[in-house]
Amino acid sequence: xxxxxxxxxxxxxxxxxxxxxxxxxxxxxxxxxxxxxxxxxxxxxxxxxxxxxxxxxxxxxxxxxxxxxxxxxxxxxxxxxxxxxxx
Numbered sequence: 001x002x003x004x005x006x007x008x009x010x011x012x013x014x015x016x017x018x019x020x021x022x023x024x025x026x027x028x029x030x031x032x033x034x035x036x037x038x039x040x041x042x043x044x045x046x047x048x049x050x051x052x053x054x055x056x057x058x059x060x061x062x063x064x065x066x067x068x069x070x071x072x073x074x075x076x077x078x079x080x081x082x083x084x085x086x087x
Contacts, residue, residue, distance in 0.1 A: 002062065007070055011077045014038065037084035042071045 015031060022028040031038065050056065062070070078085045 002070065004070070004073065007074045007077060010074060011081070014078065015081050015083065031083060032081070037086060038078055039086045040071075040075050040078070042067070 018028050018030055020027065020029040020031070020034045020036070049060075061067070075085050075087060
């Protein structure tokens with residue numbers, strides 16, 4: 001049920017996460033501020049709820065072609081923010 005607007009939201013969240021230490025040792029800097037790069041991994045298994053049984057079901061996953069387009073778009077938009085993206 002994800003829409004392309006979710007990609008824009010995810011990109012903004014990822015590039016603005018303050019997860020790197022500043023000079024005082026506080027997590028205060030984002031990936032651009034530390035001249036970092038992104039390792040982007042497609043993670044379709046997040047759609048598995050794991051509530052019953054011992055075999056995962058990915059019935060709620062997006063169809064592969066749509067998911068690939070969304071993943072490609074996500075990476076492209078990160079690159080548009082002048083970030084190096086490893087895939």
